[in-house]
Amino acid sequence: MKLSPWRSVLSLAILLLFVTPLWSQSSPHVGFVFPAGGRPGSTFEVKIGGQYLDGTTSVQVSGNGVEAKILGQTKPLTQKEINTLRDKLKDLEKKKPKTNADLKEIEEIHQQLAKAAIRPTPVLAEVVTAEITIAANAPPGQRELRLSANTGMSNPLVFDVGQLPEVSQKKELIDPDPEAPKRKGLARFITPREKPHNTAIPVTLPVVLNSQIMPGEVDHYRFPARKGQQLVFIARARALVPYLADAVPGWFQAALTLYDAEGNEVAFSGGFRNQPDPVLAYKVPKDGEYVLEIKDALYRGREDFVYRIEAGELPFVTSIFPLGGPAKTRTTVALEGWNLPQTSVTLEPQDMKPGVLMLSVRNGNLLSNRVPFVVNTLPECFEEEPNNTPETAQRITFPIIVNGRIDRPGDWDVFRFEGRARETIIAEVQAHQLDSPLDSVLKLTDTGGKVLAYNDDWDNKGQGLETHHADSLLRVTLPADGTYYLHLGDAQQHGSSAHAYRLRVSAPRPDFELRVTPCSINARPGSTVAITVYALRKDGFSQDINLFLTYAPADFALTGARIPANQDEVRLTLLVPATVRPKPVHLALEGRALIQGRQVTREATPAEDMLQAFAYHHLVPANDMMVTVSGRARARFPARLLENGPVKIRPGGTALVHFAIPRGASANKIELVLSDPPEGITLKNTVVTNDGAVLQIQADAEKVKPGLKANLIVEAHPEAAKKRGGVGKMSQFALGTLPAVPFEVIRPNR
Numbered sequence: 001m002k003l004s005p006w007r008s009v010l011s012l013a014i015l016l017l018f019v020t021p022l023w024s025q026s027s028p029h030v031g032f033v034f035p036a037g038g039r040p041g042s043t044f045e046v047k048i049g050g051q052y053l054d055g056t057t058s059v060q061v062s063g064n065g066v067e068a069k070i071l072g073q074t075k076p077l078t079q080k081e082i083n084t085l086r087d088k089l090k091d092l093e094k095k096k097p098k099t100n101a102d103l104k105e106i107e108e109i110h111q112q113l114a115k116a117a118i119r120p121t122p123v124l125a126e127v128v129t130a131e132i133t134i135a136a137n138a139p140p141g142q143r144e145l146r147l148s149a150n151t152g153m154s155n156p157l158v159f160d161v162g163q164l165p166e167v168s169q170k171k172e173l174i175d176p177d178p179e180a181p182k183r184k185g186l187a188r189f190i191t192p193r194e195k196p197h198n199t200a201i202p203v204t205l206p207v208v209l210n211s212q213i214m215p216g217e218v219d220h221y222r223f224p225a226r227k228g229q230q231l232v233f234i235a236r237a238r239a240l241v242p243y244l245a246d247a248v249p250g251w252f253q254a255a256l257t258l259y260d261a262e263g264n265e266v267a268f269s270g271g272f273r274n275q276p277d278p279v280l281a282y283k284v285p286k287d288g289e290y291v292l293e294i295k296d297a298l299y300r301g302r303e304d305f306v307y308r309i310e311a312g313e314l315p316f317v318t319s320i321f322p323l324g325g326p327a328k329t330r331t332t333v334a335l336e337g338w339n340l341p342q343t344s345v346t347l348e349p350q351d352m353k354p355g356v357l358m359l360s361v362r363n364g365n366l367l368s369n370r371v372p373f374v375v376n377t378l379p380e381c382f383e384e385e386p387n388n389t390p391e392t393a394q395r396i397t398f399p400i401i402v403n404g405r406i407d408r409p410g411d412w413d414v415f416r417f418e419g420r421a422r423e424t425i426i427a428e429v430q431a432h433q434l435d436s437p438l439d440s441v442l443k444l445t446d447t448g449g450k451v452l453a454y455n456d457d458w459d460n461k462g463q464g465l466e467t468h469h470a471d472s473l474l475r476v477t478l479p480a481d482g483t484y485y486l487h488l489g490d491a492q493q494h495g496s497s498a499h500a501y502r503l504r505v506s507a508p509r510p511d512f513e514l515r516v517t518p519c520s521i522n523a524r525p526g527s528t529v530a531i532t533v534y535a536l537r538k539d540g541f542s543q544d545i546n547l548f549l550t551y552a553p554a555d556f557a558l559t560g561a562r563i564p565a566n567q568d569e570v571r572l573t574l575l576v577p578a579t580v581r582p583k584p585v586h587l588a589l590e591g592r593a594l595i596q597g598r599q600v601t602r603e604a605t606p607a608e609d610m611l612q613a614f615a616y617h618h619l620v621p622a623n624d625m626m627v628t629v630s631g632r633a634r635a636r637f638p639a640r641l642l643e644n645g646p647v648k649i650r651p652g653g654t655a656l657v658h659f660a661i662p663r664g665a666s667a668n669k670i671e672l673v674l675s676d677p678p679e680g681i682t683l684k685n686t687v688v689t690n691d692g693a694v695l696q697i698q699a700d701a702e703k704v705k706p707g708l709k710a711n712l713i714v715e716a717h718p719e720a721a722k723k724r725g726g727v728g729k730m731s732q733f734a735l736g737t738l739p740a741v742p743f744e745v746i747r748p749n750r
Helices: 012-018 079-094 100-117 721-725
Strands: 009-011 029-034 042-051 058-061 066-074 126-134 141-149 157-161 166-168 207-212 218-225 230-236 254-259 265-269 279-283 288-296 306-312 316-321 324-326 331-338 344-347 355-359 371-376 380-382 400-405 412-419 424-430 440-445 451-455 473-477 482-490 500-506 511-517 520-523 528-538 545-551 557-559 569-575 585-595 598-612 616-621 625-629 647-649 654-660 669-674 681-688 692-699 709-712 714-718 741-745
Touching (some): 029 141, 029 157, 029 207, 029 306, 042 141, 042 166, 058 126, 079 100, 207 288, 230 254, 288 306, 316 500, 324 331, 324 380, 324 400, 424 440, 440 473, 451 473, 482 500, 511 585, 511 616, 528 598, 545 557, 647 692, 669 681
Parallel strands (some): 166 207, 324 371, 380 400, 511 598, 520 625
Antiparallel strands (some): 029 042, 042 126, 058 141, 141 157, 207 306, 218 288, 230 279, 230 306, 254 265, 254 288, 316 331, 331 344, 355 371, 400 500, 412 482, 424 473, 424 500, 440 451, 440 482, 511 528, 528 569, 545 585, 585 598, 669 714, 681 692, 709 741
């Protein structure tokens, strides 16, 4: 078949038979919900702010016992609407005499124009009001809230079912400082305007405090307290909205301050150990009134600076030891904290299943915070002092997990083991990721003290809520038979009973975890949509990972469902059935790989790819992966990729990709483009024949090397998109997506 260079444009009617158009506008996106939770047995209103919320039909809250209904929606006035109001206002003000109805309407227009002058953050400008009802028997804990609209389902937001009475400050979107318009630039937003203590909102503990921080704003709450009370204030801000895409540093950095009746600062918290949200504890020295203050550390603020503060004599676990234990073994865990009813908890063998358990304790009717506890299948031991030097090093035989603590500032724990030449070992610390304040450092030395390997921080992409990866990991091939020493300390020279760790020393144990994005998928019936699966490879595992739908109706299917060897991610496509689904569909994926002769299966965790401070991406785990299939069907016969295996292409060469499609004709034209292809891979030509479509893929010899394996995602855009987007640019809205095209770059002589 001869490809004509000018045949890079396909007829729209033909393509629409095998490519279903995506949404004509973006899917709904939510940026905040306020208040971000409530108490069982209550009914209350919430404001949900975001973008593209037209046609919102329902609110979905995960779990049992929470129901919601839509009450209304507001959007900022357009310039045309503002101009119309101004014209009407002029006419009314000229009118003589004015009736009472005229005067009332004039006042209403003034209020509307005043609100319109304060422009909300664009990505948060649309607000849906909903009524939430939480059943009296609804279990407490963190849920996920999504909006459903005509264009699909939104991303999830955190929504808490609490256990205390709730107080919510309702605030209008107004300029918090009357003098702010007179200032210029950043000064308008960063000048604080603190409220006098005598205007603080009176509350009674225990309580959950809900509000939003606007620019320069500081909130105060006044309450009585008795001598001897151990008060705990637990703020949730980043826990509700982890990352802000369009703000620096990319989150609400809450700070808590406690004052006594005379206005003296008696306690402060800008964070709790390695947690980004503050927790403040204070033992009351005398009866009296106290004031709690919350603000952003930089005096920033906007609608999504939402917070919840649990306040009262609350049970709170500050640390545990050990941080984990062996599977199927009765284990006692020591507890430290405030207002705890016990100093330890015992886990029975049936509770000790491999993975991460979340531990908590109950004090009366109140449940404490939950802390992670790891269960593993390797042998375990405890660190034994003294072991601060090579001379007093604790002897270990791997594989082993050592449970220990850097229990004082400047402490080092040293472990001695025998190794063989060319033997590979892994030394891995789990501490920071398990809520320990330890910022670990690992180094390996020989008997002469020579440092063979050193690591401070290891970037663990599986920790999506972390921006400071403080745990350490070493992978070392030993140079000779002999004795070796592992040294473990704190990078900041800190130490305490809370600075606990788990140190794994073993041969490599290849494994992997999976993340899949997005966790909310919106599609027309019969369409193909692109998703991304990330592989978090461990201990040198590098082989292929095959992907499968494990929880889905039979008419959903994957194309390009393999993460190639040595690759950390793959974009693939999900085929959606041609029938509308009345409710969102839950999906689940898993990956299977052959590791050391046995098949290993790992479930893919749904996640949101969240942008922080304009640049950094984080995979934030979610509870569910959900798909909405709605709208008028446009495709009954999706395209079918005819290649049985990966398309082979040589550096500097081209390859053909064939699709089977039904026949059709139209004068309307579209453009096919590759969506985020690997560097050096381009779409040279496309052509339609009587029995299908052919794409000609080209590989740049200077940029593409043999061994590259991936999927190509092909999107259809209107031909006019380049005119709208500028030279070489396409419109942001694709008409549709073809099934993923697996390809492989091969050596020239193959």
